[in-house]
Every structure is written in C-alpha cells, then in structure tokens.
Amino acid sequence: MAPPVIDVLRVFCAPDGAHGNALGVVREGAAVPGEEERQALARKLGFSETVFVDDPERGEIDIYTPTLRLPFAGHPCVGSGWLLDVPELVTPAGVVGVRGDGEFTWIEARADWAPPRTLRRYGSPAEVDALDVPPPGEWIYAWAWADEAAGRVRARAFPGRGDGIDEDEATGAAAILLAQELGRALNITQGRGSQLVAAPGPDGVVEVGGRVRLEQPHHSPAGPRAELAVRPE
Known part of the structure; x- marks a missing residue:
C-alpha cells in the first residue's frame, strides 16, 4: 500500500505569512485505520499535532500529538477547517463551528473541551x-x-x-x-x-x-518536521 498523502499546513501565521504552527493532515484517514497506527505515524512525523480525516464531508477528524490522542485541539481544528472548507468539524469532544472571513479561519469551541494548561x-x-x-x-x-x-x-x-x-x-x-x-x-x-x-x-x-498556509503536500511519513523547523522565515 502506498504511503498516505500528508498535507503540511502552518496555522496561526503572522500577517506576512511567516511563522505559524506546523500541522500534518492525512485527508484519507482510512489509509491509516487503527489508533496504534495513527499514533505511530504522528510520532514519526513529529508535529505538535497530526489530524486524520475520517469523513471529509461531515468534517469528522481524529487528532494526535506524538504521544497522545486528543479529543479536541485548537490549531488542528483551525487548520482542518481551512483545508476541508466545511461549516463544522466533528471531534470526540463535540461539534466545532467553522467560518472563514477571507484572511482568517475561525472556530467556535467550548473552553471546557481544551486540555488542562x-x-x-x-x-x-x-x-x-x-x-x-x-x-x-x-x-x-x-x-x-x-x-x-x-x-x-x-x-x-x-x-x-x-x-x-x-x-x-x-x-x-x-x-x-x-x-x-x-x-x-x-x-x-x-x-x-x-x-x-x-x-x-x-x-x-x-x-x-488565525491565518493558515499550505506548506506542502507530503507523500512520505519520514519526518518533514525537522525540515520545517529550520526553514528560514
């Protein structure tokens, strides 16, 4: 089986398009069906979060850090909302509203969904x-x-x-x-x-x-994060 296509986004960019937090999005979540396999891919990619899209029309997504599965996270939802262009996302925590205004992509979520900080x-x-x-x-x-x-x-x-x-x-x-x-x-x-x-x-x-930019479609799970981390802004 061919490796999944992984879109690499930068979320919450500065006004000039620089910076932002890298996010990996596997649009065809069925290509990585199991929780263990998804966790392993997220760990290999090394982004702060990686998203697996289970239903692009409904906006159903599954979010992983390199070590944890998350019921909700902010920058993955903003990035996924921008990429999928849907009015809402379905996460394990609940339904997240999405809207765009041309420059920014916005989500609405409950504060009690956010992991403790x-x-x-x-x-x-x-x-x-x-x-x-x-x-x-x-x-x-x-x-x-x-x-x-x-x-x-x-x-x-x-x-x-x-x-x-x-x-x-x-x-x-x-x-x-x-x-x-x-x-x-x-x-x-x-x-x-x-x-x-x-x-x-x-x-x-x-x-x-915040603002979202497409960094690259990435066809290999062999660690684009290091390349992004040192890319000059």
Whole structure:
C-alpha cells in the first residue's frame, strides 16, 4: 500500500505569512485505520499535532500529538477547517463551528473541551521572551500583557510532555482558555511571531482564529518536521 498523502499546513501565521504552527493532515484517514497506527505515524512525523480525516464531508477528524490522542485541539481544528472548507468539524469532544472571513479561519469551541494548561502570567513581554524551556511535567502557557488596554498579549507555550515538542509555536486551546479566563477579546503573539485572535462568547463558547498556509503536500511519513523547523522565515 502506498504511503498516505500528508498535507503540511502552518496555522496561526503572522500577517506576512511567516511563522505559524506546523500541522500534518492525512485527508484519507482510512489509509491509516487503527489508533496504534495513527499514533505511530504522528510520532514519526513529529508535529505538535497530526489530524486524520475520517469523513471529509461531515468534517469528522481524529487528532494526535506524538504521544497522545486528543479529543479536541485548537490549531488542528483551525487548520482542518481551512483545508476541508466545511461549516463544522466533528471531534470526540463535540461539534466545532467553522467560518472563514477571507484572511482568517475561525472556530467556535467550548473552553471546557481544551486540555488542562497552567496559565502563568508574567510582568512583561521581555520576561516571557527570556524564559528557558522548563523541565517536563506541566503544560505551561506563559503570557504577559503587551498592551492591556488593546488586549494585546505576548505568550509562549511549553507542553512539558517530554515528546520532543519543547515549545509549541501557536496553541489555539490555550488561547481559548486565556480568553475565557480574562473574559475579553485577545490578540496574541506567540512563539517566534505567530498570531492568534480569541474572544469569549456566551455559555462557555470561545472563538479563536488565525491565518493558515499550505506548506506542502507530503507523500512520505519520514519526518518533514525537522525540515520545517529550520526553514528560514
């Protein structure tokens, strides 16, 4: 059997199209049918998340980190919504609304679907920038106000899973949790310069959006992440 075709996206890109968090999407999920096989492919690819599309018309997706299957995650849903061009996605956590406005792709999801994170506030963006990667054990979203009146935030994300993803470039679920906790719209610069916009809505639903770019269709599971990680922006 031929290896599955894997589309490689960058999600939550900067205004100039740079940065963003790499995402692998296997459009034909049936080509990798078992949970163990999907986990093995996600581990081999090495992206922070890889998505398997089980029904492209319904938007049914299955999400994996290199070591875990997730019921919901933000940047995989934004990327998959953009790629599949569907009004909603079906995840194990629930149905995620999707919309596009030409530049951004937006999802609506419940904050309580997001995996637990420690939201750790710092006094300034410079403090966030100066942080070293902490040891594994705790998923930390480090953030500081860049301009509180304008809702501008500087953030970095440290998954702490010990799976090779020491720092996550752009993290939609954490942005959802932060917008819900602060109760206001946020414009977040994360990692090297990725941009996420999030805003809380009624009944625990939060909207998060960003720009998506197609990096490459990739026909081999032999590790495009290292190539992407060092690609000059």
